[in-house]
Amino acid sequence: xTAESPYERWRRAFTAATTRQKSFTTxxxxxxxxxxxxxxxxxxxxxxxxxxxxxxxxRSRLWTMRMFAGFGTATDTNTRxxxxxxxxxxxxxxxxxxxxxxxxxxxDPMALGEVGRCGVAIDSLADMRDLFADIDLATITTSMTxxxxxxxxxxxxxxxxxxxxxxxxxxxxxxxxxxLKEYQAQKEFxxxxxxxxxxxxxxxxxxxxxxxxxxxxxxxxYHIREAGSTAAEELAxxxxxxxAYVELAREAGLPVDAVAPRLSFFFNAHIDFFExxxxxRAARRIWARWLKDHYGATDERSWQLRFHTQTAGVSLTAQxxxxxxxxxxxxxxxxxxxxxxxxxxxxxxxALALPSEKAARIALRTQQIIxxxxxxxxxxxxxxxxxxxxxxxxxxxxxxxxxxxEIRGFGDGSMLEGCIRGIEENWFQGRIxxxxxxxxxLFNQGDRIxxxxxxxxxxxxxxxxxxxxxxxxxxxKQLVRLDQVRRDRDDSRVRDAIDRLIREAAQPxxxxxxxxxxxxxxxxxxxxxxxxMAGVFGRYVEVPSL
Amino acid sequence: xxxxxxxxxxxxxxxxxxxxxxARLLRDxxxxxxxxxxxxxxxxxxxxxxxxxxxxVGLSMLSGAHLTLAxxxxxxxxxxxxxxxxxxxxxxxxNDIDDLREAGVVAVFGPGASAEQIVSIINSLVPQSL
Numbered sequence: 001x002t003a004e005s006p007y008e009r010w011r012r013a014f015t016a017a018t019t020r021q022k023s024f025t026t027x028x029x030x031x032x033x034x035x036x037x038x039x040x041x042x043x044x045x046x047x048x049x050x051x052x053x054x055x056x057x058x059r060s061r062l063w064t065m066r067m068f069a070g071f072g073t074a075t076d077t078n079t080r081x082x083x084x085x086x087x088x089x090x091x092x093x094x095x096x097x098x099x100x101x102x103x104x105x106x107x108d109p110m111a112l113g114e115v116g117r118c119g120v121a122i123d124s125l126a127d128m129r130d131l132f133a134d135i136d137l138a139t140i141t142t143s144m145t146x147x148x149x150x151x152x153x154x155x156x157x158x159x160x161x162x163x164x165x166x167x168x169x170x171x172x173x174x175x176x177x178x179x180l181k182e183y184q185a186q187k188e189f190x191x192x193x194x195x196x197x198x199x200x201x202x203x204x205x206x207x208x209x210x211x212x213x214x215x216x217x218x219x220x221x222y223h224i225r226e227a228g229s230t231a232a233e234e235l236a237x238x239x240x241x242x243x244a245y246v247e248l249a250r251e252a253g254l255p256v257d258a259v260a261p262r263l264s265f266f267f268n269a270h271i272d273f274f275e276x277x278x279x280x281r282a283a284r285r286i287w288a289r290w291l292k293d294h295y296g297a298t299d300e301r302s303w304q305l306r307f308h309t310q311t312a313g314v315s316l317t318a319q320x321x322x323x324x325x326x327x328x329x330x331x332x333x334x335x336x337x338x339x340x341x342x343x344x345x346x347x348x349x350x351a352l353a354l355p356s357e358k359a360a361r362i363a364l365r366t367q368q369i370i371x372x373x374x375x376x377x378x379x380x381x382x383x384x385x386x387x388x389x390x391x392x393x394x395x396x397x398x399x400x401x402x403x404x405x406e407i408r409g410f411g412d413g414s415m416l417e418g419c420i421r422g423i424e425e426n427w428f429q430g431r432i433x434x435x436x437x438x439x440x441x442l443f444n445q446g447d448r449i450x451x452x453x454x455x456x457x458x459x460x461x462x463x464x465x466x467x468x469x470x471x472x473x474x475x476x477k478q479l480v481r482l483d484q485v486r487r488d489r490d491d492s493r494v495r496d497a498i499d500r501l502i503r504e505a506a507q508p509x510x511x512x513x514x515x516x517x518x519x520x521x522x523x524x525x526x527x528x529x530x531x532x533m534a535g536v537f538g539r540y541v542e543v544p545s546l
Numbered sequence: 547x548x549x550x551x552x553x554x555x556x557x558x559x560x561x562x563x564x565x566x567x568x569a570r571l572l573r574d575x576x577x578x579x580x581x582x583x584x585x586x587x588x589x590x591x592x593x594x595x596x597x598x599x600x601x602x603v604g605l606s607m608l609s610g611a612h613l614t615l616a617x618x619x620x621x622x623x624x625x626x627x628x629x630x631x632x633x634x635x636x637x638x639x640x641n642d643i644d645d646l647r648e649a650g651v652v653a654v655f656g657p658g659a660s661a662e663q664i665v666s667i668i669n670s671l672v673p674q675s676l
Contacts, residue, residue, distance in 0.1 A: 098558035113614025187560030318657040433566045440567045444661045453658040544583030
């Protein structure tokens with residue numbers, strides 16, 4: 001018996017999939033195939049997945065229009081969430097404020113001026129309950145963009161869902177939980193890298209066992225790119241981090257096929273259209289090859305790289321902010337042509353402030369226009385076979401492989417060790433800063449034009465659009481709320497939960513998730529849980545470098 | 547005499563792309579640049595500025611906390627008897643610029659400020675000795 005060819009396998013998978021329309025044609029009625037290419041070529045949904053993670057791609061289901069939101073108190077953000085759901089958003093994505101991201105309570109002296117400003121303030125189970133009030137967590141998936149306190153936020157989420165009657169195994173969503181890129185780029189770290197990785201291990205093991213619909217890590221290149229890396233560095237650092245988490249799980253005795261299918265990815269969609277598309281195509285192919293060849297994964301889902309995309313915040317300009325609608329539309333289109341599974345489009349006013357409701361709506365409408373008016377989602381990987389895009393895809397892969405070689409070199413063959421040592425020695429941070437500086441020089445020398453910034457300036461003097469103002473009132477409200485929580489809770493239960501957390505944190509082989517869920521239910525605050533762990537783990541201080 | 551600038555990140559804002567790029571641009575312009583790292587308090591910045599004997603303090607603020615934190619840095623310097631000028635760069639809505647000036651911030655560089663503008667304003671803040 002001859003083995004099925006890739007084409008035959010694709011045909012079978014495509015035929016088995018449901019499609020969201022009976023037929024797919026151009027606007028003028030020309031019938032369209034689900035994918036184009038030679039019969040002996042690559043196909044979407046078939047190893048090595050260059051052409052897409054799934055055989056039927058957007059014919060089965062459009063990407064998830066997942067709009068990132070969060071500001072002020074949990075109640076404010078809950079209102080915005082409901083607005084997103086009403087206007088057709090199909091997933092939620094939570095932005096936390098800086099104190100929460102760094103595991104500080106709102107009344108910590110360092111939190112002054114930051115409470116509720118860049119996202120929502122979450123101090124305890126009481127806030128988590130307000131955040132998801134009247135939202136059915138069994139039917140909508142939720143993404144939480146948090147890293148250092150990711151395990152705590154997962155514990156709070158489970159505690160409030162179970163209180164609302166939704167068991168943990170029914171919860172679908174994603175925890176960002178990608179601590180490596182925090183040290184490399186985003187810089188919201190608390191514990192030293194190795195101690196942080198223990199918490200990542202615990203969340204991976206816990207969700208693999210108890211939460212089959214949960215993505216344990218969203219391995220994120222977005223922030224690496226925003227911090228200034230090139231596209232190839234974004235690709236390579238992100239996948240290297242992904243490999244490091246696979247190795248971490250393996251060291252903890254978790255089979256690769258138990259964890260890899262629950263890793264998802266998060267890439268930037270920057271303004272260089274074709275380079276971005278090549279980056280996504282290369283990412284899928286590299287991941288598939290490494291998981292199969294280096295890590296011995298046999299489950300196809302381990303090979304399939306699925307990713308979320310966000311348009312590039314750094315590409316937005318404060319000057320003539322309406323132009324950002326055009327930039328975002330082009331970037332979003334790259335994400336879709338590159339086969340993203342979900343997409344956040346930035347709002348035109350984000351170089352000035354958090355988005356206003358109107359600006360956020362236009363951003364969502366941009367996705368809806370791409371999805372429903374342009375027909376670009378009818379055919380999988382429409383740029384596959386373009387000599388240019390195929391060559392750029394290959395070049396992205398070559399550059400990424402060269403960088404993997406360097407990182408494994410630091411780790412004496414281990415990607416996990418290489419990533420950690422690269423952080424400890426400021427290698428990633430230095431490369432990102434170098435690339436950011438190179439780009440800035442091109443721009444300062446006028447070799448790179450940004451419309452409204454160094455050319456085409458007419459219109460720059462017009463007034464800013466009305467932007468969202470976060471007042472200090474939200475901070476005051478949150479402080480009152482936190483004070484109330486501290487007064488209403490059972491102090492002896494709090495003490496017991498903290499004692500258990502400290503005890504178990506000191507035992508590296510113990511999974512901390514049960515102790516954290518117990519603490520969440522006892523209304524131990526985020527800051528208290530972090531302090532308890534910091535007493536055992538220590539705190540990380542980055543050596544400043546320019 | 548070489549102009550010395552302390553560039554600083556105050557509070558919890560970890561966005562350090564801008565500060566690193568600006569620091570290198572200032573160095574390219576012949577200035578000496580001191581960077582004390584992330585998560586500094588206003589007091590830490592004031593103390594470092596005085597110890598390092600800098601001519602200008604530049605704060606990089608992208609999280610929206612500038613109206614709270616920049617005045618505290620100016621205050622901490624003045625409390626220590628220092629008149630080192632403070633400038634702010636980052637995401638600052640136009641409407642906030644007057645408030646920052648009132649609080650003693652001498653210049654604000656928004657997104658898109660060119661290297662030339664930043665260098666020339668910092669030069670203008672430092673009395674040139676002969």
